Amino acid sequence: MLLAPGSTPRIRITRQRQIILDELCSVTSHPTADDLYQMVRRKLPRISLGTVYRNLETMAELGMIQKLEVGGTQKRFDGNAATHYHVRCQRCGRVDDLDLGLIAGVEKEAAAKTRFAILRHRLEFTGLCPECQKKL
Numbered sequence: 626m627l628l629a630p631g632s633t634p635r636i637r638i639t640r641q642r643q644i645i646l647d648e649l650c651s652v653t654s655h656p657t658a659d660d661l662y663q664m665v666r667r668k669l670p671r672i673s674l675g676t677v678y679r680n681l682e683t684m685a686e687l688g689m690i691q692k693l694e695v696g697g698t699q700k701r702f703d704g705n706a707a708t709h710y711h712v713r714c715q716r717c718g719r720v721d722d723l724d725l726g727l728i729a730g731v732e733k734e735a736a737a738k739t740r741f742a743i744l745r746h747r748l749e750f751t752g753l754c755p756e757c758q759k760k761l
C-alpha cells in the first residue's frame with residue numbers, strides 16, 4: 626500500500642516505524658540496522674538506511690525495543706523489550722535469547738550499593754555457537 630499524496634510526514638513516519646517494528650518482532654535473530662534495512666526494503670523499497678536507523682534509535686529510547694550494544698561489533702536490535710538474557714557467539718556474532726530466569730534481587734542490591742535508581746540490568750554470555758564449534 627502506498628501513501629496518498631498529501632499525507633503528513635508524521636503519518637508517514639508512523640507507518641514506516643510500524644513496518645520496521647513488525648519486521649523486527651518477526652525474527653529472534655537480533656538483527657543489525659543493516660539487516661533490518663534489507664528486510665524493510667521489501668515492503669518499503671524507497672526507505673533509506675538512515676531512516677531505518679533513526680527509527681530504531683528512537684524506538685529504543687522510547688523503550689519499545691531494545692538496543693544491544695556489544696563492544697567492537699555492530700549494534701543489534703531486539704523486538705522483545707522485556708528484560709531477558711542473551712548468549713553471543715564470539716566467532717560469528719550470532720546472538721540468541723537465553724531462556725534463563727532473571728536473577729532476583731540484583732537490581733535492588735545494585736541500587737543499595739550505588740544509590741542509583743536502577744531501571745534494568747543486562748547479562749550477556751559469550752561463547753561459541755553450535756555451528757562454530759563444528760568448525761573447530
Ligand SMILES: [Zn+2]
Binds near residue numbers: 714715719754757
Ligand atoms: Zn558462531
Ligand SMILES: [Zn+2]
Binds near residue numbers: 655703711721
Ligand atoms: Zn533478545
